Every structure is written in C-alpha cells, then in structure tokens.
Amino acid sequence: MQWGYVPFLYFVAVLGLEAAMQKECRIIKALQNKLTYQQRLQYMKHYFPINYTVNVQFEEVLRASNITRLRDENVSELSLRCLWLSVNSQVLLKIWAVLLEKHPSWEYIQDLCLLFEQLAEEYEDCNQGKVDTNVWDVVEQVLTSDAGSSQKAVYPKVLLDNCVKVMRMLYSESCE
Amino acid sequence: MQWGYVPFLYFVAVLGLEAAMQKECRIIKALQNKLTYQQRLQYMKHYFPINYTVNVQFEEVLRASNITRLRDENVSELSLRCLWLSVNSQVLLKIWAVLLEKHPSWEYIQDLCLLFEQLAEEYEDCNQGKVDTNVWDVVEQVLTSDAGSSQKAVYPKVLLDNCVKVMRMLYSESCE
Numbered sequence: 001m002q003w004g005y006v007p008f009l010y011f012v013a014v015l016g017l018e019a020a021m022q023k024e025c026r027i028i029k030a031l032q033n034k035l036t037y038q039q040r041l042q043y044m045k046h047y048f049p050i051n052y053t054v055n056v057q058f059e060e061v062l063r064a065s066n067i068t069r070l071r072d073e074n075v076s077e078l079s080l081r082c083l084w085l086s087v088n089s090q091v092l093l094k095i096w097a098v099l100l101e102k103h104p105s106w107e108y109i110q111d112l113c114l115l116f117e118q119l120a121e122e123y124e125d126c127n128q129g130k131v132d133t134n135v136w137d138v139v140e141q142v143l144t145s146d147a148g149s150s151q152k153a154v155y156p157k158v159l160l161d162n163c164v165k166v167m168r169m170l171y172s173e174s175c176e
Numbered sequence: 177m178q179w180g181y182v183p184f185l186y187f188v189a190v191l192g193l194e195a196a197m198q199k200e201c202r203i204i205k206a207l208q209n210k211l212t213y214q215q216r217l218q219y220m221k222h223y224f225p226i227n228y229t230v231n232v233q234f235e236e237v238l239r240a241s242n243i244t245r246l247r248d249e250n251v252s253e254l255s256l257r258c259l260w261l262s263v264n265s266q267v268l269l270k271i272w273a274v275l276l277e278k279h280p281s282w283e284y285i286q287d288l289c290l291l292f293e294q295l296a297e298e299y300e301d302c303n304q305g306k307v308d309t310n311v312w313d314v315v316e317q318v319l320t321s322d323a324g325s326s327q328k329a330v331y332p333k334v335l336l337d338n339c340v341k342v343m344r345m346l347y348s349e350s351c352e
Contacts, residue, residue, distance in 0.1 A: 042278070045276070046276050046278035046279055047223075047278075047279060047280065048225065048279075049224065049225070049228060049274040049275060049279075050273075050274050050275065050276060051274075052225060052228070097226075098225040098226050098227075099225060099226065100221070100222050100226060102218070102222035102223075103222055103223060103224075103225075104223065104280050
C-alpha cells in the first residue's frame with residue numbers, strides 16, 4: 001500500500017464512523033420523541049389498571065444509579081450502552097406480552113420495540129469480546145431469561161422512566 | 177268511599193305500575209345497548225392486560241345457574257332482581273375502582289354505574305321486608321362488603337358476562 005492512501009483511508013473510516021453515529025443518534029432522537037413524559041404517563045399509567053405491575057428479572061431494573069456505580073468501576077461506555085440496550089429490549093417485550101393487539105398501548109410498545117431492533121443492528125460490537133466481563137454476565141443473564149434470577153414486580157411506567165433516564169446519561173453528550 | 181271510585185282507582189294504580197315498568201324497561205334497554213358482546217370485549221378484555229383479574233366477594237359472582245337454583249327454591253322475582261341489582265352495582269364499583277379517569281374503559285363503567293343508580297331508584301321495594309330472607313342475607317353481605325366473606329379473583333369481562341346473562345333471565349319476558 002502506498003503511504004499516500006493512508007490519510008484517504010483514515011478519512012473514509014472517520015466518515016463511516018460519523019455516518020454510523022448519525023444513524024444511532026437518529027434512532028435515539030426517535031426514541032426520545034416516543035418516550036416523552038406525557039406519552040409514558042398516558043400509555044404506561046393511565047391505560048393500565050391502578051397498581052398494575054409487570055414481573056421482570058431483578059437485573060432488568062436498570063436505574064441511573066447503577067450506571068453511575070458502573071462508571072465509577074471504569075466500565076466502558078460501549079458496555080453500558082450494550083447493557084441498556086439488552087435490558088430495555090427485554091423489558092419492552094415483557095410489557096408487550098401482557099397486552100392484546102387491540103389494547104391502546106400495544107402499538108406504542110410495538111413502535112418502541114422496532115426502534116430498539118434498529119438500534120441493536122447498529123451495535124454489532126455488543127458481544128462477549130468487546131463488553132466488560134461483569135457487564136456481559138448481566139447481559140447474558142437478561143437475554144437468556146435466567147430462571148435462577150429473582151423476579152421483581154415493577155410498574156410499567158417506572159420501567160420506561162428508568163429507560164429514559166439511563167438513555168439521557170448515555171447519549172446526551174454524543175447525540176446533542 | 178263510594179264504590180264507583182274503585183274501578184277508577186284500580187285504573188290509576190295500573191297506569192302507575194305500567195309507567196314504572198316502562199321506565200324500568202327503558203333502563204334495561206339502555207343497559208342492553210351498553211352491554212353488547214362487542215363492548216364487553218373491547219372495554220373489559222382488550223383494554224385490560226392479559227389475565228388481569230378483579231377481586232370480588234364470592235357472592236358477587238352471580239351466575240345464571242344461581243338464579244335457576246333460587247327459582248327452584250321459589251324465591252320471588254322481586255328478590256332475584258334486588259339481588260342482581262345490588263351485586264352488579266357493587267361489581268361495577270369494584271371495576272371502576274381499579275381505573276384512572278383517563279383509562280379508556282373509565283367512562284364506559286361510569287355510564288353503567290349511572291344506569292344502575294337510575295334502576296335502583298325504581299326499586300324502593302328492595303328492603304328487608306319485601307325480599308326473601310335468604311336472599312336478603314346475601315344482599316346485605318354484598319352491600320356491607322362483609323370482611324368475613326371469601327374473595328375471588330375474576331376477569332372483568334366474566335363479571336359483566338354474568339351480569340348480562342342474569343339480566344336476560346330476569347327481564348326478557350317483562351321487557352320485550
């Protein structure tokens with residue numbers, strides 16, 4: 001390879017990375033628009049019976065405080081995003097599973113699931129080799145719905161509130 | 177009193193009874209229109225999470241078979257109507273209590289509650305003196321939400337299905 005190509009290839013690589021980031025941020029922006037407080041309140045609280053809870057794995061309750069702790073432990077940002085992505089993909093499927101197609105929140109959750117699927121396509125790096133070991137264990141546990149994991153009954157709105165808060169922590173800087 | 181008045185008074189009494197019956201039947205007709213299969217399916221099944229149940233007293237599960245049995249025991253039709261009225265008034269309030277005002281089934285249950293209230297105004301005879309003793313005990317137990325009564329978790333649609341089936345048994349002949 002001639003040395004003259006190096007800046008060109010670097011330029012192409014940067015462009016590629018930039019394009020991937022733009023796509024990721026477009027999906028995050030779409031998620032933000034779907035996950036406004038007003039919509040979470042309407043679809044996840046008003047449209048459910050009072051005090052209704054969904055059973056999720058203990059690890060699927062991913063709060064902002066968990067992210068702060070993991071950052072203090074120097075867990076990589078990629079690992080944190082992979083964790084958030086896999087946890088919330090599962091959480092959405094669990095909420096979706098309690099709804100019939102004609103429930104007024106069914107389409108809302110379907111739209112969110114589709115956006116998470118699109119986002120997952122952008123995260124080919126979410127694999128055992130690239131994700132920090134302790135986070136990968138949790139990701140695997142969540143994805144395999146480990147029967148040994150303890151269950152927790154959580155309000156659907158609280159699950160999506162957690163999703164939004166962590167999303168802001170992970171993407172507000174890179175997707176402004 | 178002159179004997180000539182008797183047929184006149186009888187005529188007035190019959191007219192009054194007829195008017196009361198017409199009002200009662202108008203409310204029953206309105207209930208029928210609100211309690212079609214399609215509406216019960218939509219508001220009580222599609223708009224609730226899958227397998228969602230409401231806790232009611234054992235006595236509040238009033239099925240067609242209960243009415244058949246009570247008729248076999250020569251319980252009066254007035255007693256049966258009083259029983260159906262008080263059971264379903266309570267059942268509706270219990271379903272209503274699990275819904276927030278912005279839930280898409282809230283107004284539907286509110287409308288039904290109002291029709292039951294109107295119907296209750298027509299049943300001044302639903303009191304201890306007029307209702308058969310064994311039925312009155314149940315009515316009282318339901319109205320006082322007797323803490324000693326065993327509870328049952330029932331699908332909301334099943335509760336309204338029971339309501340409709342018994343309504344047909346009690347009113348189809350007199351309100352045709």
